Amino acid sequence: MDSTATLARFIASGGSPADPLGVPPSVPLTVPPAVRHETKRGFLNALGCAIGGANDAATELLWTTLQPFAGAPGASLLGRSERTDVLTAALVNGYATNILDFDDTHLATVIHPGPPMLGPLLALVESHPSSLPPVSGADLLDAFLIGMEVACRLGVAIGPGHYARGWHITGTCGVVGAAAASARLLRLDAERTAAAIGIAATQASGLSEMLGGMGKTFNIARAGSNGLQSALLAARGFTSSARALEAPRGFGAVLADGLDGPRLVDRLGSHWEAAANTYKPFPCGIVLHPLIDACLQIGQAHAFEADAIDAVEVRVHPLVLVLTGRTDPKDGLESKLSYTHACAVALVDRAGAVAQFTDARALDPLIARTRARVSSIVDQTLATDQTLVTVRLTDGRVLSQRIEHAIGSRDNPMSDRAVQAKFLALATLTLSAARAQALLDACWGIDDLPQASALIALARVQ
Amino acid sequence: MDSTATLARFIASGGSPADPLGVPPSVPLTVPPAVRHETKRGFLNALGCAIGGANDAATELLWTTLQPFAGAPGASLLGRSERTDVLTAALVNGYATNILDFDDTHLATVIHPGPPMLGPLLALVESHPSSLPPVSGADLLDAFLIGMEVACRLGVAIGPGHYARGWHITGTCGVVGAAAASARLLRLDAERTAAAIGIAATQASGLSEMLGGMGKTFNIARAGSNGLQSALLAARGFTSSARALEAPRGFGAVLADGLDGPRLVDRLGSHWEAAANTYKPFPCGIVLHPLIDACLQIGQAHAFEADAIDAVEVRVHPLVLVLTGRTDPKDGLESKLSYTHACAVALVDRAGAVAQFTDARALDPLIARTRARVSSIVDQTLATDQTLVTVRLTDGRVLSQRIEHAIGSRDNPMSDRAVQAKFLALATLTLSAARAQALLDACWGIDDLPQASALIALARVQ
Numbered sequence: 001m002d003s004t005a006t007l008a009r010f011i012a013s014g015g016s017p018a019d020p021l022g023v024p025p026s027v028p029l030t031v032p033p034a035v036r037h038e039t040k041r042g043f044l045n046a047l048g049c050a051i052g053g054a055n056d057a058a059t060e061l062l063w064t065t066l067q068p069f070a071g072a073p074g075a076s077l078l079g080r081s082e083r084t085d086v087l088t089a090a091l092v093n094g095y096a097t098n099i100l101d102f103d104d105t106h107l108a109t110v111i112h113p114g115p116p117m118l119g120p121l122l123a124l125v126e127s128h129p130s131s132l133p134p135v136s137g138a139d140l141l142d143a144f145l146i147g148m149e150v151a152c153r154l155g156v157a158i159g160p161g162h163y164a165r166g167w168h169i170t171g172t173c174g175v176v177g178a179a180a181a182s183a184r185l186l187r188l189d190a191e192r193t194a195a196a197i198g199i200a201a202t203q204a205s206g207l208s209e210m211l212g213g214m215g216k217t218f219n220i221a222r223a224g225s226n227g228l229q230s231a232l233l234a235a236r237g238f239t240s241s242a243r244a245l246e247a248p249r250g251f252g253a254v255l256a257d258g259l260d261g262p263r264l265v266d267r268l269g270s271h272w273e274a275a276a277n278t279y280k281p282f283p284c285g286i287v288l289h290p291l292i293d294a295c296l297q298i299g300q301a302h303a304f305e306a307d308a309i310d311a312v313e314v315r316v317h318p319l320v321l322v323l324t325g326r327t328d329p330k331d332g333l334e335s336k337l338s339y340t341h342a343c344a345v346a347l348v349d350r351a352g353a354v355a356q357f358t359d360a361r362a363l364d365p366l367i368a369r370t371r372a373r374v375s376s377i378v379d380q381t382l383a384t385d386q387t388l389v390t391v392r393l394t395d396g397r398v399l400s401q402r403i404e405h406a407i408g409s410r411d412n413p414m415s416d417r418a419v420q421a422k423f424l425a426l427a428t429l430t431l432s433a434a435r436a437q438a439l440l441d442a443c444w445g446i447d448d449l450p451q452a453s454a455l456i457a458l459a460r461v462q
Numbered sequence: 463m464d465s466t467a468t469l470a471r472f473i474a475s476g477g478s479p480a481d482p483l484g485v486p487p488s489v490p491l492t493v494p495p496a497v498r499h500e501t502k503r504g505f506l507n508a509l510g511c512a513i514g515g516a517n518d519a520a521t522e523l524l525w526t527t528l529q530p531f532a533g534a535p536g537a538s539l540l541g542r543s544e545r546t547d548v549l550t551a552a553l554v555n556g557y558a559t560n561i562l563d564f565d566d567t568h569l570a571t572v573i574h575p576g577p578p579m580l581g582p583l584l585a586l587v588e589s590h591p592s593s594l595p596p597v598s599g600a601d602l603l604d605a606f607l608i609g610m611e612v613a614c615r616l617g618v619a620i621g622p623g624h625y626a627r628g629w630h631i632t633g634t635c636g637v638v639g640a641a642a643a644s645a646r647l648l649r650l651d652a653e654r655t656a657a658a659i660g661i662a663a664t665q666a667s668g669l670s671e672m673l674g675g676m677g678k679t680f681n682i683a684r685a686g687s688n689g690l691q692s693a694l695l696a697a698r699g700f701t702s703s704a705r706a707l708e709a710p711r712g713f714g715a716v717l718a719d720g721l722d723g724p725r726l727v728d729r730l731g732s733h734w735e736a737a738a739n740t741y742k743p744f745p746c747g748i749v750l751h752p753l754i755d756a757c758l759q760i761g762q763a764h765a766f767e768a769d770a771i772d773a774v775e776v777r778v779h780p781l782v783l784v785l786t787g788r789t790d791p792k793d794g795l796e797s798k799l800s801y802t803h804a805c806a807v808a809l810v811d812r813a814g815a816v817a818q819f820t821d822a823r824a825l826d827p828l829i830a831r832t833r834a835r836v837s838s839i840v841d842q843t844l845a846t847d848q849t850l851v852t853v854r855l856t857d858g859r860v861l862s863q864r865i866e867h868a869i870g871s872r873d874n875p876m877s878d879r880a881v882q883a884k885f886l887a888l889a890t891l892t893l894s895a896a897r898a899q900a901l902l903d904a905c906w907g908i909d910d911l912p913q914a915s916a917l918i919a920l921a922r923v924q
Contacts, residue, residue, distance in 0.1 A: 058700075065698040066691075069533040069547040085531040166711030168664075202630075202677050203684060205667040207703075208711040215664050215702045222665060229528075236527040238520075240677045241669075249628030249670040 003157075003246045003261035008194035010268045011146055011180045029142045035275045036447070039145045041419050042104060044443045045279045046114030047078070049103045051459060052354065052426030053096035054079030058214045058333070062221075063092045075123035076460040079430040086123035087225050087232075094119030094224035098170075098217045100354055101336045102283035102426070106148075106276055107384075107410060109155030109173070110163055110286075113148035113277055115220050116174030117181045120228035121147070122459075124185045125452045132187055137442075137449025139185065147181025147227075148274035154245070156273060157264035158256035163208075165256075171206020171219035172255055176245075178227020179234075186235050191242075198240025199230035201251040212326065212337045279419055281408040282352040284336040285324045287317065290387035290406035291339060295346030297401045298391055306348040306366055308393045312374040314343060315388040321378060327371065335362040344370035347391065353425070385409035430461055465619075465708040465723035470656035472730045473608055473642045491604045497737045498909070501607045503881050504566060506905045507741045508576030509540070511565045513921060514816065514888030515558035516541030520676045520795070524683075525554045537585035538922040541892040548585035549687050549694075556581030556686035560632075560679045562816055563798040564745035564888070568610075568738055569846075569872060571617030571635070572625055575610035575739050577682050578636030579643045582690035583609070584921075586647045587914045594649060599904075599911025601647065609643025609689075610736035616707070618735060619726035620718035625670075627718075633668020633681035634717055638707075640689020641696075648697050653704075660702025661692035663713040674788065674799045741881055743870040744814040746797070747786045749779065750804040752849035752868035757808030759863045760853055768810040768828060770855045774836040776805060777850040783838060790833065797824040806832035809853065815887070847871035892923055 031039075053059055054077065063077070071085030078093050097103055097115035104114045121143055125135045154173040155162075163169045179200035183193040203226045206219030234240070245251045245259055252259025282292050291314055314320075320339055329335040335357045344367045345356035361367055382388075385406045391399045405411035414422070420440060427436035439458040442449065449455070493501070515521055516539065525539070533547030540555050559565055559577035566576045583605055587597045613635040617624075625631045641662035645655040665688045668681030696702070707713045707721055714721025744754045753776055776782075782801055791797040797819045806829045807818035823829055844850075847868045853861045867873035876884070882902060889898035901920040904911065911917070 061698060061700055062695070065695050065700065069536070069549045071531040071533045071547070074531070085533070087531045166716040171664075198672070199677055199680065202633075202669040202672050202681055203667045205665045207664040207706065207713065207716055209703045209706055209709045209716075210660070210664050211711075213701055213703060215661055218661065218700075219664055232531075233524070233527050236523060238523055238527065238677075238680075239675055241671045241675060244669065244671055247671045251669065254628040254669055254671075 001246065001261040002243065003259060003264045004194050004197055004243050005190070006265045006268070007150065007245070008197060009190040010265070011150065011184050012188060012190040012193045028138050029145065031145065031272060035272045038275045038277060039141055040444065040446060041279065041416065042114050042148065042277050043141060043144050043446065044423050044440070045104055045419060046097055046118040047439070047443065047459065048423035048426040049100060049115070050093050050097040050118055051079035051431060052102065052429045053099040054430055056096065056099045058099050058217065059092065059096045062095050066091070074127040076126060076456050078122065078459045079461060081461045086127045087229055089123040090119035090228045091221050091225035093122060094221035095217050098220045100283045101285065101357070102280050102354070104277050104279050105286050106152045106155070106274070107278060108276065109152055110169055111151055111155045111173055112170045112220060113151055113177070113274055116151065116170065116178045116224040116227060117144050117147035119221065119224040120178050120182045121185060122456055123228065124182060126456055129186070135185060135452045137446035137452050137455070140452040141446050143181045143184040145272070145274055146184045147177040148277065149272060150180040151177025152273040153264050157260045158252055159260065162256040166208045167255060168206035168208045168210060168216065168219045171223045172204040174220060174223035175200045175204050175227045175230070176251070178224045179230040182228045182231035183234065186231055188231065188235055192234045194242050195238065195240040196231040196234035198242070198244030199233055199238065200227045201244040202240070203230070204251060204255060211323070212334050214333065276410065278408055278410055279414050279422070281414055281418065281422070283354050283357055284342055287320045287384050288324055288339055288342040289408055290385055290403040291316070291342050291389060292346045292352040293406045294387055294389035294401040294403045295343050296350065296352060298389065298399045299347060299350040302399050304393050304397070306370065308395060309347060309370055309373055309391060310394045311392040312343050312347065313377065313390045314339065314374065315377045315379045315382065317382045317384045317386070318378050318380060319384055321376060328368070329362045331362050332358045338371070339376065340371035340374040341367065343374045343389070385411070463708065463723040464705065465721060465726045466656050466659055466705050467652070468727045468730070469612065469707070470659060471652040472727070473612065473646050474650060474652040474655045490600050491607065493607065493734060497734045500737045500739060501603055502906065502908060503741065503878065504576050504610065504736070504739050505603060505606050505908065506885050506902070507566055507881060508559055508580040509905065509921065510885035510888040511562060511577070512555050512559040512580055513541035513893060514564065514891045515561040516892055518558065518561045520561050520679065521554065521558045524557050528553070536589040538588060538918050540584065540921045541923060543923045548589045549691055551585040552581035552690045553683050553687035555584060556683035557679050560682045562745045563747065563819070564742050564816070566739050566741050567748050568614045568617070568736070569740060570738065571614055572631055573613055573617045573635055574632045574682060575613055575639070575736055578613065578632065578640045578686040578689060579606050579609035581683065581686040582640050582644045583647060584918055585690065586644060588918055591648070597647060597914045599908035599914050599917070602914040603908050605643045605646040607734070607736055608646045609639040610739065611734060612642040613639025614735040615726050619722045620714055621722065624718040628670045629717060630668035630670045630672060630678065630681045633685045634666040636682060636685035637662045637666050637689045637692070638713070640686045641692040644690045644693030645696065648693055650693065650697055654696045656704050657700065657702040658693040658696035660704070660706030661695055661700065662689045663706040664702070665692070666713060666717060673785070674796050676795065738872065740870055740872055741876050741884070743876055743880065743884070745816050745819055746804055746814070747799045749782045749846050750786055750801055751870055752847055752865040753778070753801060753804050753851060754808045754814040755868045756849055756851035756863040756865045757805050758812065758814060760851065760861045761809060761812040764861050766855055766859070768832065770857060771809060771832055771835055771853060772856045773854040774805050774809065775839065775852045776801065776836065777839045777841045777844065779844045779846045779848065780840050780842060781846055783840060790830070791824045793824050794820045800833070801838065802833035802836040803829065805836045805851070847873070
């Protein structure tokens with residue numbers, strides 16, 4: 001089965017996979033309104049994260065290290081004033097989108113679909129080939145959806161063994177998705193789109209060993225810029241295998257236990273895997289969200305001082321300890337993968353926002369003391385979005401909260417209002433309130449934007 | 463076992479792995495004269511390939527595609543007149559070094575050790591931090607050896623299952639070696655060297671599916687520039703796991719069936735795995751070399767016209783058909799992995815040089831007819847450097863040649879004179895004979911060069 005070619009035809013045409021080779025994607029995607037709306041939420045969420053993470057210390061370090069080697073200005077850094085070449089912009093903007101650990105999650109694969117797509121696409125919007133018409137808002141959203149769809153389908157088609165082995169799946173599948181998204185915006189024909197997928201597939205990388213450090217987000221950012229570069233090379237005639245995903249020494253066989261080709265392309269254009277995306281209400285590992293949700297509810301329902309917390313017992317899915325088992329994080333990045341820290345800040349600060357996962361908060365003595373009072377019971381009957389938290393106070397009170405579906409999960413999604421509030425909180429870290437609001441409005445109206453570059457004019461600091 | 467840290471201490475100190483953290487590598491490596499000489503041969507070989515491949519069509523395509531995004535001139539393109547930023551220079555020069563398939567091979571791992579190291583190191587020589595003394599010829603050769611050594615040891619330590627799975631091992635191990643080489647030249651301490659290794663390890667990639675196309679060399683070139691970028695990031699304080707190679711979700715466990723940590727660092731500083739490097743006498747897949755050797759010897763010993771070749775029967779190791787089983791290559795790149803093409807050009811042209819593996823030669827009717835007369839017998843008793851070739855002529859003569867160890871193999875290595883001749887043939891594809899000779903002399907005298915940048919002044923076209 002020629003999975004790569006089938007996928008490439010779909011990307012290039014935007015229609016059915018049976019469309020002939022080389023149809024330019026001038027025809028907008030036809031997607032159900034609910035999928036379109038979910039894509040807008042995802043775009044808004046990713047854009048807010050990119051602006052909010054623009055001045056993070058790690059983003060700053062990446063940018064200042066690479067700036068001396070960067071090319072002439074072709075694209076903007078979001079939430080900042082600098083412009084740089086499109087590949088560097090894609091890398092830095094992608095980094096900013098994920099660094100707060102506040103982005104999005106396709107729960108079935110644990111892929112973060114937005115960050116690898118946002119950087120390349122916004123860079124391309126600004127440096128679009130003059131031979132093509134300007135990118136409209138609808139074009140941009142189509143490409144964003146295509147990229148996420150390809151990454152998520154690929155993640156599904158290689159099965160859970162890939163992630164279990166230690167692959168950071170947003171890196172490995174994200175680079176292919178980013179190539180697809182970029183190819184779409186560059187209007188590559190199916191043959192060149194397949195080449196872009198191949199050049200991306202041979203760069204698929206990312207170790208889960210990087211989780212909890214600067215390298216984790218680098219995996220994701222690299223996926224975006226490498227995917228963009230793959231499409232730019234393919235556009236110029238750089239060739240690749242036309243069977244890079246399904247070949248015996250291709251992506252599926254080498255990085256996983258094979259590729260389920262039929263599943264990869266099943267119901268292309270009618271079923272949208274990317275519509276199952278979810279958005280993080282808290283900037284930390286997603287398996288911590290039920291814990292924070294529970295602790296915040298306890299704090300809202302009961303009055304108590306932080307010093308009065310005697311013991312915190314959490315009953316959790318096994319993955320919570322596997323992924324976020326750090327009990328004594330040394331900095332903000334580590335605190336994002338610490339279940340004890342998540343409980344401590346939610347109970348002490350009564351919040352779970354960006355300010356709760358900083359270096360300062362990780363090193364705070366009261367938070368550290370509270371972390372030390374948290375103990376865990378692994379309960380295999382719980383789902384990853386469930387938990388039971390019990391807080392014992394020094395005055396003898398016992399406060400419990402059970403979470404059936406954590407806020408932000410598929411069964412308890414963030415409302416549009418919550419997604420908006422999150423966007424504005426992030427965007428106003430660097431933009432004025434008026435500018436952030438204008439950008440929010442433009443994103444909701446993205447389908448009517450004649451030129452997507454209007455978004456970037458609002459998203460950069462002038 | 464802390465393999466990554468042990469390796470990093472060795473790279474940073476150049477002495478024994480027991481040296482304390484943070485020793486600057488101002489002390490030259492102490493290596494036996496034979497290893498030093500082999501390293502010079504390897505350097506000379508890689509440099510010749512880089513200059514010879516500088517104007518290849520695929521190199522040109524890569525460069526012209528990336529040029530619009532490249533930064534201010536910091537390093538030279540070898541064998542050309544342009545200068546560009548160090549990361550782009552590392553990529554393009556690395557690409558040129560491998561594109562002719564004429565480079566080198568560490569036979570135990572099938573790694574091409576030279577290309578991923580040459581690009582980054584020569585780029586760094588030109589853009590060395592002004593806070594450090596200039597890079598001497600000896601410093602450069604030390605770093606070249608370190609990078610090859612790390613790549614080859616890593617390849618050995620992850621076992622043959624890695625390559626068998628379909629990983630293009632020069633990509634996966636090369637990026638780590640390139641980070642090590644770059645870290646050495648940047649005089650990073652052991653901690654930052656370990657970070658560089660980690661940032662590189664999480665970018666390890668490259669599918670064997672790319673063999674026979676432009677993507678194969680891209681895997682190798684990307685390894686070089688990504689390794690360099692890893693070291694530049696680590697130098698600025700970008701962090702990573704300190705156990706990226708040996709951790710449960712690190713390089714060895716994720717990309718192979720685990721890492722043999724003790725083997726990775728066994729006899730560091732006394733045993734030199736990179737000294738087992740070999741150099742290609744013919745610009746094509748190495749398993750084709752016995753065939754070309756045999757056919758050339760038949761042509762030297764007997765007079766016959768090309769039209770008189772009735773049948774060619776080759777008896778070969780099974781890998782020959784696995785790796786180079788293409789019988790009807792469509793272009794030069796494919797012809798480099800075609801056993802029928804290798805026999806045809808060696809018998810018809812009585813040569814096995816760059817000119818025999820071009821698009822024109824792949825499409826030549828006489829060559830195509832001769833290819834069609836070649837048949838194979840797989841013989842498991844043969845080694846990969848052995849073959850038996852039998853040519854039947856229309857006049858009834860039967861000409862046979864058995865090869866015990868192909869020229870260029872470990873047991874029949876190219877002489878210094880042959881390495882020199884190969885260098886001059888490649889270098890004079892773009893440089894004058896006088897310049898090529900001066901560069902050759904400078905390379906043999908590299909240990910006495912106060913500034914390695916003198917090599918680059920000779921290797922670029924002015």
